[in-house]
Amino acid sequence: MVNVELKNISKSFGPVKANQDINIKVKSGEILGLLGENGAGKSTLMNILCGLYRPDTGKIIINNDEKNFKNPGDAIDAGVGMVHQHFMLVPIFTVTENVVLGNEETGKLNHLKINESEQKVREISEKYSLLVEPKEITERLPVGTQQRVEIIKVLFRSAELIIFDEPTAVLTPQEVKELFNIMNALKKSGKAIIFITHKLHEVREVCDSISILRSGTIVGDADPKKVSNKELATLMVGRPVNLSLERKKK
Numbered sequence: 008m009v010n011v012e013l014k015n016i017s018k019s020f021g022p023v024k025a026n027q028d029i030n031i032k033v034k035s036g037e038i039l040g041l042l043g044e045n046g047a048g049k050s051t052l053m054n055i056l057c058g059l060y061r062p063d064t065g066k067i068i069i070n071n072d073e074k075n076f077k078n079p080g081d082a083i084d085a086g087v088g089m090v091h092q093h094f095m096l097v098p099i100f101t102v103t104e105n106v107v108l109g110n111e112e113t114g115k116l117n118h119l120k121i122n123e124s125e126q127k128v129r130e131i132s133e134k135y136s137l138l139v140e141p142k143e144i145t146e147r148l149p150v151g152t153q154q155r156v157e158i159i160k161v162l163f164r165s166a167e168l169i170i171f172d173e174p175t176a177v178l179t180p181q182e183v184k185e186l187f188n189i190m191n192a193l194k195k196s197g198k199a200i201i202f203i204t205h206k207l208h209e210v211r212e213v214c215d216s217i218s219i220l221r222s223g224t225i226v227g228d229a230d231p232k233k234v235s236n237k238e239l240a241t242l243m244v245g246r247p248v249n250l251s252l253e254r255k256k257k
């Protein structure tokens with residue numbers, strides 16, 4: 008079980024207030040959607056939660072314990088893993104080499120270890136239907152498969168909270184369906200998930216709760232089962248929006 012809370016988080020870059028007094032919560036078996044336009048502050052907030060940035064103020068609380076992450080290693084030790092908007096894979100490495108990269112003290116893998124690691128990659132891949140061949144060279148894989156390597160990488164490090172930063176932006180509609188199946192499988196197995204997107208139908212389809220971020224602040228929370236696209240769009244943009252698709256449906 009994992010219970011994650013961000014309390015009163017603020018972060019500025021010079022004059023830009025990227026995050027202002029942000030509060031969000033997510034726990035095991037839940038998918039929290041973080042919805043916001045370009046520049047709303049979504050990645051900044053998640054980079055704080057995964058130890059890449061330090062907040063100016065505010066707290067990260069995991070299982071009632073206040074955390075002070077100095078680097079992503081600290082966050083992963085606390086069970087937080089992130090699948091980044093721009094993948095961080097080495098193209099010429101195999102799937103398994105990418106999965107273990109950064110996890111090796113020696114920097115080099117001997118045959119025994121690589122066999123063990125390949126086996127573990129296979130196990131994770133089967134458990135969550137993350138289809139991928141451990142020996143394949145990463146750059147030869149389609150983008151959707153490379154994303155699975157990133158997911159396996161965080162699971163390999165025993166992440167309990169998995170952050171997906173705009174994972175659907177690079178995917179085909181078929182790959183999006185597969186990703187949502189994977190996210191649901193992770194949720195069922197007790198992982199907590201934060202899913203970032205600016206696509207209204209996606210948060211409504213896959214999330215258990217939604218927080219809407221605009222200009223660095225949370226402007227509202229919504230129940231995906233009750234909220235309409237129009238209400239979400241209005242919160243996200245800050246003024247009423249005409250959604251032609253929405254109007255056609257009615």
Ligand SMILES: Nc1ncnc2c1ncn2[C@@H]1O[C@H](COP(=O)(O)OP(=O)(O)OP(=O)(O)O)[C@@H](O)[C@H]1O
Pocket residue numbers: 020023024025043044045046047048049050051052092
């Ligand atoms: N390292 C940085 N240095 C300076 N400004 C930054 C930095 N990172 C983010 N910003 C600024 O902070 C604000 C929030 O950016 P952030 O990347 O968190 O938004 P986002 O919601 O993830 O947007 P997108 O949908 O485009 O990914 C933006 O104005 C951005 O220009």
Ligand SMILES: [Mg+2]
Pocket residue numbers: 049050051092172173
């Ligand atoms: Mg971003």
